[in-house]
Amino acid sequence: MDRESPLEALGIGFRLWQLGVEASIVIGLRSWKIASGGSGAGAEASRMVSEKWLALVDANTRLLTGSYGSSPHSVADALLRLYGGKVRANRRRLTRR
Known part of the structure; x- marks a missing residue:
């Protein structure tokens, strides 16, 4: 297994920080939607749990089958792409008018 460079680790760390910030925004948006009640509240809560x-099942299946690769960098990159895409999609959906 090759060692990753410090710049690669820094890049993963920065992307992880970005994901955390964006996930915090989505948590706030979802909390607001659920707290405001109405028909959309229950649907949002149900959607959140199922997503x-x-x-989780998708990530674990891919990890167990080795489709993310074997290096820590490739696994971290793939997981950040998977979860980052889902978080971005939720942010766009929740901020749309």
Whole structure:
């Protein structure tokens, strides 16, 4: 296994920080939607739970089959792409008018 360069690790760390910030925004948006009640609140709560389970199953399946590669960098990169895409999609959906 090759060692990754410090710049690669720094890049992964920065992307992880970005994902954390964006996930915090989505948590706030979802909390606001659920707290405001109405028909959309229950649908959002249900969607949130099912999305989390599906993402967990997807990530674990890919990890167990080795489709993310074997290096820590390739696994981290793939997981950041998977979860980052889902978080971005939720942010766009929740901020749309």
